[in-house]
Amino acid sequence: MAPRLSVVVPIYNVERYLKECLDSIAAQTFTDFECVMVDDGATDSSAAIAEAHAAADHRFRLVRQRNQGLGAARNTGWRNLTPGTEYLAFVDSDDSLPPGAYQLMISTLDKTGSDFACGNVKRFRSTGYYQSGAHVKPFKETRLRTHVTELPPLVTDRTAWNKVYRRSFFDEAGIRYPEGILYEDAPVSVPHHYLAEAVDVLSEHIYHWRERELDDPSITQGRTNPRGLIDRVRSMELVREWLTARPEQRFRDNLRSYDYNCLVEEIPMFFWWVPDGDRAYRAVYQEHVSRLLREIGTDRIRDLRTPLRVKYQLTLGDRMEEFVALQRVHRAYRRRVTKLKQRAAAAKAKG
Template sequence: MKQLIRKLLGSGLLPNTYYGAIRYPRMAKAISHKNDDSQPKVTVVMPVYNVAEYLLDALSSVLSQSYKNFEVIAVNDGSSDGSEKILEMLSAEIAHLTVINQKNAGVAEARNRGVAAMSSDSKYLMFIDSDDLLPKRSIAKLVAAAENSDAQLTAGKTVTFYGVRYFDRPSTASFFAADRAGIKIEQMPELLGDAVVWNKLFRVDYWRAQGFRFPSGVNYEDMTLAAESYLNADRISLVSDAVYFWRVRAEGESRSTVRFEQASLEDRLLSMEQIANRIKAKIRAGEVSTAVLESYQRRIIRHDLQLFVPYLEHVDATYFSTLKVRCKALVGKVSPEQFEAAGGRYNEVLRMVMSSTRAEAIRTLQTLEKAENRLTA
């Protein structure tokens, strides 16, 4: 263990001051880990791209899990910052870590490559991003919930962290207020708002039966897949404990695409349209009620569509036209009462986007912001 730490520090990939952040006991546990085949095997897929500063912490949080039967497949997506070297050093010492190197192809293809490399005896599959963390008992808690209810999909609470500050992810925390076992989406349609894959444990036979695959070349690549996994599951279980720590980076450092970029707008709208279309198909087939669609429409009014409104003053006519036309297609038939009940800071502005001109929508936005500034002055 000490030799591995010396190698990492001597490589120049990590500053010496970072030693204090290397959780020595966790890495020692990772190196000495031996799988217990009496427990269901879990594959954890981690796409890696230029995250050397965070990679060791992310890997140590996974590799030192209390659960006794898992493998980690880290897919290096053409990193150029030393991440590849860190992975090579660790994989030479840690038997349950497999590293795959590929030319840069994006997070979707990295995840797909990791899934394809999964061991044939794995019963469960999960994902972690390479700058985030897993609490020590994440895998154990998710597997226990899945096994106790024969769930095809199990999800748990995400906690956001920035530096040393940790807080519940506001947009989804209420979904995980209590443990739930063996439910369907009809019983809790708001789960469609939990449109990420990294707080979830998928049963492998369910994943394969659904033919799930991440679409490449788009932003928000996991939104449709995550929603569809909830929609199609016969048995969903929820864990109220935190199972995932999602890192928020400093302004300007985040990997998130700037929201006023046209591609970002179109990709998120496409994901929302795909999810809405999947729900409508389920309604036509008699598999879910219209309440599921209504719940999803409230969600995107309150959250997803609101994300783009603050940038109206900085975008061009093409952006505004795209937002206008596709918002109307998504929620244009929602009644005024339901629209108001959905909530959301920019509801009135969003209505103006759909019904009026760009100039009028911007004036409405400016009026709202001035009123808020007066209240906080």
């Protein structure tokens, strides 16, 4: 008989973290699962660690492939699932889960019949755990059988691994992870939110997302890496292309709300890194962000608040020196405001 839950774990050069990740899966209070580990051509001892888990626990098994990247490894894991499993989850191999994560999500889905459940996330490093800023808004409170059109902040729930999918929904949606790019989560997670009939949103923290230490940064922590910027823009374009290609009017309406979120939340994340980038990084920013802005429509910029509007106009006009100068002033102001708030909070705590 097939287990109820399949968990896919792509693995590439994570010997420092992998045992902790796999141990957290093995320790789940929901025990009726299989864990398909995908060795994506690791060159360190990661595969040996995975093999040891497979030898010690029949629920774990290892699939091997040449290095193709995270998206391809997730797709390989999906292709190697046991037929007939009811639920599906993904875990990144440097992260971990609290023991009751899958028990909570699956018991919720059993009650509601929703297409998938998604939950809150904590970040962690050697100094401790803290709330993931990227997951604050959508997971402020528990909402069962909701939808992104009812809860707009769900459009920012782009990560692959804080979810349990009803496998029939995932399979029938037919959306696979893009291969060969970083930030491959959004082109799957965002369309799933739009396709779902109902989604369970849980305020409980069901996933622990590692922040790599300074001596071992992850690919996505390289903030002035031009490839990261290029691929993140491409990720947004893939979501837009999916929404644009849908024949139903409701998806064209959803495109407008997705574009607005890109303009006010996702693209502005680049602003903070541009002053630290070299000339080549700034040129990449100007080229790729300008292309995305034109795809969205430059007329949408007129309705934005003044600071955003000015930065986008400078970007489109290739006036990067002025952009950097403005952003440095804005960044210094924000840091000053943050320090003042921290001091006020500390003073209030002292009574």
